[in-house]
Amino acid sequence: MVENVQVEKGTSLWADAWKRLLKNKLAVFGMIILGLMIITVIVGPPLIRWTTGLTADYIPSDGDLIRSFPPSMQHPMGTDEAGRDLLARVLQGGRISLMVGIISTIVSLIVGVSYGAIAGYLGGRIDNFMMRVVDIIYAIPYILIVIVLLSVFGGPNTPGWIGWLSEKLGGAGNQGLSQIFLLFFALGLVSWLTMARVVRGQILSLKNQEFVLAAKATGVSTFAIIFRHLVPNALGPVIVYATLTVPSVMLTEAFLSYLGLGVQAPYASWGSLAADGIKNIAIFPWQLIFPGVTMALTLFSLNFLGDGLRDALDPQTRKF
Secondary structure, three states: OOOOOOOOOOOOHHHHHHHHHHHOHHHHHHHHHHHHHHHHHHHHHHHHHHHHOOOOOOOOOOOOOOOOOOOOOOOOOOEOOOOOEHHHHHHHHHHHHHHHHHHHHHHHHHHHHHHHHHHHHHOHHHHHHHHHHHHHHHHOOHHHHHHHHHHHHOHHHOOHHHHHHHHHHHOOOOHHHHHHHHHHHHHHHHOOHHHHHHHHHHHHHHOOOHHHHHHHHOOOOHHHHHHHHHHHHOHHHHHHHHHHHHHHHHHHHHHHHHHOOOOOOOOOOHHHHHHHHHHOOOOOOHHHHHHHHHHHHHHHHHHHHHHHHHHHHOHHHOOO
């Protein structure tokens, strides 16, 4: 008589990583704060407009001598020097700051993953040439490249496709929107270099594995081997680095906004709001405190989540 043997089901790498991630309290805290921040910046401005009638462009009447009011029940974060509700502006600025970080990171993912995977798999002279190109670009300070791109192509010299896209989304002559799209392009153009190196290293360690040799033997094309077999197996480090790239890009945007090269009026980001607030810090400190604290909390959350993902996806750091 054969006894029933209960077979224990195995778990996948991602299920294992998810369990380890949930055990990391800081990473869970970062996920919760980041999720709440995204929901708030999406639904916040229309909710404020519906409940109070206030918007980011609200300006008091000409009879008001003082336009910048401290935090109150009507204005929880106070108002700026033009009398606009700071809470509404922080929430709308959060949309652009998060968009800059996320879209620029997506651009760096597309370019960096493709470039690094092709270089690592083909190897030889092609790999050597492609990585020397990366080294040459790396030798130039990336912030200098971004400043040059924004200075040369900003204003009336904005590339035609960027102007066309901003016109379709925001109306003709919308220079502020053109500047935002140019910022996406400039930051994404320089943030893919490290991603390419990370992916290349992963591909070099995977391309001689048995599953790749089996794919070659069955006649799978080079393109399919790279993007259907190798890249999915290198996603762990890519996801971790992408999570850490978002706060880096957001900080770069804030620095550019402080220099006057970032998001232009009538649009605002957390960086531009902080740059405006630092001018009046001695008189109206809330104009700097609230955008700065909101941005710092988001960046801390992204860094906690990135560190948690790195520990969860690295088999050498398993803790049960």
